[in-house]
Amino acid sequence: MTPQGEVLLAVNGLKTYFNTDDGVVKSVDGVTFHINKGETLAVVGESGSGKSVTSLSIMRLIPMPPGQIVDGEILFTGKDGVQKNIVKLSEAEMRKIRGNDISMIFQEPMTSLNPVYTVGDQIAEAVMLHQGKNKKEAMGVAADMLRFVGIPAPEKRVNEYPHQMSGGMRQRVMIAMALSCNPALLIADEPTTALDVTIQAQILDLMRKLQRDIGMSILFITHNLGVVAEMADRVVVMYGGRVVEEGDVVEIFKAPRHPYTMGLLNSIPRPGEHVHVPGQPKGRLEAIPGNVPNPLNLPRGCAFEPRCKFAVEACREAVPPLFDTGNGHMARCIRWQEFEQVQQEVTA
Amino acid sequence: MTTTVPTPVRKPRSQSQWSIVWSQFKRNPLARVGLGLLGLLYLMAILAGFLAPYGLTEYSTTDRISWAPPTPIHWRDAQGHFGPYVNGIRRDIDMETFRDKYVEDTSVTCPVKFFQTHPGMEGRTYRFLGFIPTSLKLFSVDAPCKLYLWGSDSYGRDQFSRVMYGSQISLSIGIIASVLTVILGLIMGGIAGYFRGLTDTLIMRMVEVLSAIPELFLLITLRALFPLNADPILVFYIVIGILAVIGWGGLARIVRGQILSSREQDYVQAATALGASDTRIIAKHLLPNTATYIIIFLSLAIPGFILSESGLSFIGIGIVEPYASWGSLLKVAQDGGFESLDARPWTLIPGVFIVLAVLAWQFVGDGLRDAFDPRRRR
Numbered sequence: 157m158t159p160q161g162e163v164l165l166a167v168n169g170l171k172t173y174f175n176t177d178d179g180v181v182k183s184v185d186g187v188t189f190h191i192n193k194g195e196t197l198a199v200v201g202e203s204g205s206g207k208s209v210t211s212l213s214i215m216r217l218i219p220m221p222p223g224q225i226v227d228g229e230i231l232f233t234g235k236d237g238v239q240k241n242i243v244k245l246s247e248a249e250m251r252k253i254r255g256n257d258i259s260m261i262f263q264e265p266m267t268s269l270n271p272v273y274t275v276g277d278q279i280a281e282a283v284m285l286h287q288g289k290n291k292k293e294a295m296g297v298a299a300d301m302l303r304f305v306g307i308p309a310p311e312k313r314v315n316e317y318p319h320q321m322s323g324g325m326r327q328r329v330m331i332a333m334a335l336s337c338n339p340a341l342l343i344a345d346e347p348t349t350a351l352d353v354t355i356q357a358q359i360l361d362l363m364r365k366l367q368r369d370i371g372m373s374i375l376f377i378t379h380n381l382g383v384v385a386e387m388a389d390r391v392v393v394m395y396g397g398r399v400v401e402e403g404d405v406v407e408i409f410k411a412p413r414h415p416y417t418m419g420l421l422n423s424i425p426r427p428g429e430h431v432h433v434p435g436q437p438k439g440r441l442e443a444i445p446g447n448v449p450n451p452l453n454l455p456r457g458c459a460f461e462p463r464c465k466f467a468v469e470a471c472r473e474a475v476p477p478l479f480d481t482g483n484g485h486m487a488r489c490i491r492w493q494e495f496e497q498v499q500q501e502v503t504a
Numbered sequence: 505m506t507t508t509v510p511t512p513v514r515k516p517r518s519q520s521q522w523s524i525v526w527s528q529f530k531r532n533p534l535a536r537v538g539l540g541l542l543g544l545l546y547l548m549a550i551l552a553g554f555l556a557p558y559g560l561t562e563y564s565t566t567d568r569i570s571w572a573p574p575t576p577i578h579w580r581d582a583q584g585h586f587g588p589y590v591n592g593i594r595r596d597i598d599m600e601t602f603r604d605k606y607v608e609d610t611s612v613t614c615p616v617k618f619f620q621t622h623p624g625m626e627g628r629t630y631r632f633l634g635f636i637p638t639s640l641k642l643f644s645v646d647a648p649c650k651l652y653l654w655g656s657d658s659y660g661r662d663q664f665s666r667v668m669y670g671s672q673i674s675l676s677i678g679i680i681a682s683v684l685t686v687i688l689g690l691i692m693g694g695i696a697g698y699f700r701g702l703t704d705t706l707i708m709r710m711v712e713v714l715s716a717i718p719e720l721f722l723l724i725t726l727r728a729l730f731p732l733n734a735d736p737i738l739v740f741y742i743v744i745g746i747l748a749v750i751g752w753g754g755l756a757r758i759v760r761g762q763i764l765s766s767r768e769q770d771y772v773q774a775a776t777a778l779g780a781s782d783t784r785i786i787a788k789h790l791l792p793n794t795a796t797y798i799i800i801f802l803s804l805a806i807p808g809f810i811l812s813e814s815g816l817s818f819i820g821i822g823i824v825e826p827y828a829s830w831g832s833l834l835k836v837a838q839d840g841g842f843e844s845l846d847a848r849p850w851t852l853i854p855g856v857f858i859v860l861a862v863l864a865w866q867f868v869g870d871g872l873r874d875a876f877d878p879r880r881r882r
Contacts, residue, residue, distance in 0.1 A: 215777055221701070255778035262777075267770040272792050281788075282778040333778065 163233075164373050165214070165341055166190040170228035170243075172206075172213045175221065181451045183209040185397040186228070188478075191341065196367065196374040198388035198405070200381065200420070204448045206397040207377050211343045214375070215260055216242060216250050232258070235340055256286040259334035263346040265326035269318035275302070275329045276314030279336050286337045301332035306362060324355035331362065338370060345377045360386055381424055385409060390484075393417050396449055396459030399478065403485030411499055413479075413487035415464045418495075419444035458488070466491055528875035535871020541864035545857075549671040553630025556665035557644040557651055561826040562627040563660045567648075569593060571848055572606050572656040581613060588616040590649050614649035618642065655850040657836050667854055670828040675861060677744055677829070678810040682802050684748035685755060685809075690794070692752060693759025694786045698767055708760070711753035722750055723812070727821045736827050743822050747809050755801055762794050796876050803869035807862040814858050830854040830861075 172184040184206040191197045199207045212218050214230055230242040234257040242250070254260075262268045269278060279301055280294035289297065295314060302310035305328040318326055327347060334342055344363070348356040360383065367374055376387055384391055384405065391408045393401040393416065401414040412418045422442040446463035455461055457472040464471065470490055478486045481496065489495075529535055548555065577588050592612030598605045622628045622639040629639045645651040653664035696707040714722070726746045734742065766772070767790060775789050814831030816822030823829040837844070837851035845852065874880045 217773060217776055251779045251781055253779070254776065255780075260774070260777040262770055262774055264770050268774045270769075270771040270775070270789055281775070281780070285779050285784075330774070333774075 162193045163190050163231075164193045165233075165375075166229075166231045167210070167214070168229050168231070170210065170213060170230060171226045172209050172218060172223060173226050174223050176452075179452045182397050182454065183223075183451065184213060187394070187397070187399055189392045189399060189402060191373045191375060193340075194367075194371050194373055195389045196376055196387050197390050197392060198376040198378060198384040199392045199394060200378060200384055201394035202379055202448060204451060205394040207394050208345055209397075210394070211260070211345055211375060211377050214242065214343065215254060215258060216245070216247075217260075232341070235338075252286070255282045255334075255339070256337045257339055258341045258343060259337070259339040260343040260345065261327070261330045261334045261347045263349050265323050265330050265350060268330055269326055271318055274315050274317055275321070279314075279329070279333045282333055282336050297336060298332070301336050302329070304335070305329075305332045305366070307332075322355075323351055324358060327351060327355075327359055328362065331359075331366070335366060335370065335372075339372060341373045341375060342367075343375045343377070346379070347376075348383060349378075349380070356383075363387070381409075381420060393420070396454055397451070398459065398475070398488065399486075400460065400488045401486065402478075403481075403487075404483065407483060407485045411485075411496070413481050413485065413492040413495055414460075414489045415466050415495075416444070416460045417487075419463075458490075524881075525872075525875045528881060529871050532871040532874060534867045535875075538864040538867025538871065541860060542868060545671065545861055545864065546675060548668065549675045550633065552668040552672050554632065554640060555642050556662070556668040557641050557653075558662040558665040559625070559627030559629075560666065560669045560828065561661065562625075562665070567660075569595070569606065569650060569652075569656055569660040570604065570658045572650070572652045572660070573848065574655045574850055575650060575652045576608065577616065577651075578613075589613050590616065590645055590651055592649050612649060614645045616643050616645055616651065620644050654853050655848060657851075658839065663833070663850065663853065666828045666833055667830070667857060670830050670833050670854065671857065673740065673823055673827060673829040674810055674813060674831065674858070677740070677747070677813045678806040678808075678861075678865070681744045681747040681751070681809040681813075682805040684744065685751040685805060686798055686802060688748055688752035689755030690759055690791055690798070693756035694763055694791055696756065697760035697763025698782065698786050698790065700764075704760070707756065711756055714750065714753045719750060719812075720815070723816060724819075724821060726750070727816070732821070736824050739822075739824050740827065743813060743816060746816075747812055750812075751805065751809070755798075755805075758797065758801075759791075759794055762797070763790050766790055766793050800869060800873045800876060803865060803872050807865035807869070810858065810861055810865070830858045834858070 167190065168188050170184055170187045171182070174181040174183055187206070187210055189197070189199075199210065201207045209218065209223075213225055214232075216225075218225065225243050228243065231239055232242050232253070233239045234253060240249075240253075242253070245253070269275065276295050276298040279298035280291065283289050283294040283297045284291065287294075287297075299310045299314050302313055307313050307325060307328055313321075318329070321329065330347075342363075347363070348359050351359060363374065364387065366372075374387070376384070378384060388405045391401075391403060391405050392399055393408070393414065395416050401408065401412065401417045403413075408417060409421065412421060419442065423444065425441055444463055445465075449455060449459055449462065455472070457474055458464070458467070458476050461467045461471040466489075468491070476488050476490045478488050479490075479492055480486055481492055529539075572593060575590050575593070577590055579588055580586055581589055590613070592609035592614070593606050594609040596605050596607050597603070620641055622641065622644065625639060628641065629637055632638050632640070643651070650656075650662075652662050654667065655663050657663060657666070692707050692711075696704040723746060726749065727742070730739075730742050763786075772785060772789055775785050780788070813822055813829060814834065817829050817831030818835050820835065823832045825832075831854075833854035834852070837848075837855070
């Protein structure tokens with residue numbers, strides 16, 4: 157781990173479990189990562205890998221019961237400069253952080269705005285909650301925020317209802333809402349998944365621009381590696397509730413050290429360039445065989461082992477530790493050194 | 505060269521939900537009748553003091569005229585003058601039944617006077633629109649005549665005046681009780697649906713227990729908790745409270761159901777993520793979604809409460825003397841058994857008002873329900 161700057165958020169050994177009738181689902185099982193100030197961290201993984209639960213745990217939005225943060229700490233340094241452990245905060249303290257220090261934008265812009273209020277009302281709500289402004293001032297801020305996120309004629313748009321706007325517009329409104337109190341951290345949970353590709357690019361551009369202007373950190377949750385390559389400084393790959401690989405974005409894309417990351421990279425259609433995976437013919441789009449393991453019944457060893465073509469007997473024995481592979485790159489695979497060797501031979 | 509100037513295309517304006525509902529409502533003839541009738545009834549209640557020739561409790565201690573029939577109004581007197589007047593009343597005895605009967609005393613005539621004030625008559629003073637103290641009456645006659653438009657009761661009080669004043673209580677009790685019910689139902693249903701778990705179970709079991717007890721029995725039991733001879737004003741509020749306590753269950757159930765589904769909406773999570781508190785989310789993001797339902801519920805609950813109040817007053821545990829409601833006035837009709845109904849059918853007039861008010865509210869409620877229902881749009 158090479159901290160490039162000040163650490164804004166550090167998640168240490170976070171365990172979020174859900175008690176269901178069939179047993180305990182360990183959605184997040186000992187996740188550790190950190191986000192520096194001003195950096196974008198992408199958390200990548202397929203459905204059920206625990207990435208959304210991680211982000212909801214940071215916001216303390218896990219429905220309790222059945223959910224429960226059983227262990228670990230989430231250390232966050234807010235705008236007041238005091239480091240707090242989010243897991244231990246009271247609900248009232250947490251409300252002060254939500255929207256003010258940490259904001260969140262969601263996957264579905266179509267349903268994340270309340271249909272019965274104007275967008276101005278909804279942006280102003282956050283401003284009034286956290287900055288103690290009156291309704292008139294807050295509506296002014298709302299209009300400013302709409303202009304800030306690139307919505308034309310903001311003075312008119314503040315009085316419009318969500319149904320009068322397109323999906324891309326609504327996501328801009330969501331971003332305006334999230335940024336209205338200048339948060340230190342923005343959690344974006346698949347913010348572009350529900351949008352078409354052109355709008356997707358616009359929204360990503362906007363987020364990058366806003367990040368430069370405000371200097372906030374972004375925790376970007378996605379399963380889209382194309383988006384990761386465009387947005388992230390560093391990447392955390394999750395599988396079965398655990399971090400399986402973490403590192404600089406260039407490192408991850410050029411030299412993945414975990415078979416799951418390799419599989420993900422190979423499942424992106426990319427004409428021309430291709431990551432070489434040992435023992436696989438070039439030029440074919442590969443899918444990862446099999447399915448995500450049943451979260452109620454995870455394998456005893458490496459969670460990816462049943463789907464992994466490099467699995468050996470040792471993989472079944474115990475959960476592999478996170479190996480430090482250098483340059484702040486970490487991988488949870490006992491054979492990472494072999495991949496490194498092969499990849500070096502190929503590039504040589 | 506002639507050019508035709510293109511006529512500017514009128515942009516169709518999008519209709520708001522309320523304007524659609526209103527135009528739908530207007531197209532329903534029954535609903536229109538109901539609304540008009542309600543307007544008249546409530547106007548009557550507001551102007552009760554002005555319309556009633558006598559005070560609510562006004563009667564003569566020296567010349568008590570019990571159970572007088574409606575006073576006939578004459579238009580042309582012996583001298584040929586035109587104008588409404590009444591004759592005096594003389595008590596007589598029916599030699600067949602040995603009961604009092606009243607005959608017109610043509611030797612005494614009193615003209616009906618319009619827009620007269622009655623200075624010094626404490627009983628006839630009222631506050632016009634609740635503010636201006638006055639004793640101005642739409643119509644009245646001077647002593648010694650009596651003008652019993654709809655007959656008198658056993659104390660010799662004018663039933664017409666009492667029906668006017670009674671409308672104030674009967675019509676307001678329905679509105680106040682149903683507003684209270686809605687507030688209770690929204691709070692309880694909102695809490696149950698939002699917090700779920702044990703809170704939900706407790707509240708919903710309470711609703712079930714309430715609905716398992718027969719309503720009339722519950723009304724009587726609850727009323728028995730308070731002294732029967734309590735202050736009449738206090739009794740008015742007790743009755744409202746009892747009605748609300750009994751009525752909130754059904755609404756709470758439906759509100760709970762709606763909250764259960766809308767609390768899972770993304771915008772609720774988004775609001776939480778912005779730091780909104782539970783109370784704020786319930787009040788601002790969840791309950792407004794039930795608005796349509798609440799409006800319909802209100803308009804259909806009000807006639808129910810009017811009926812319940814009448815029922816309570818009819819069995820003597822509702823509004824007490826000296827105040828009057830339509831129910832308590834109707835109770836007068838059964839004094840003396842069925843035979844008395846035959847002898848003085850005018851005592852049933854308050855019942856007509858109950859029926860009218862309930863019907864009108866139901867027409868309006870049905871009209872609203874249809875107007876809000878997009879599948880019934882015409």
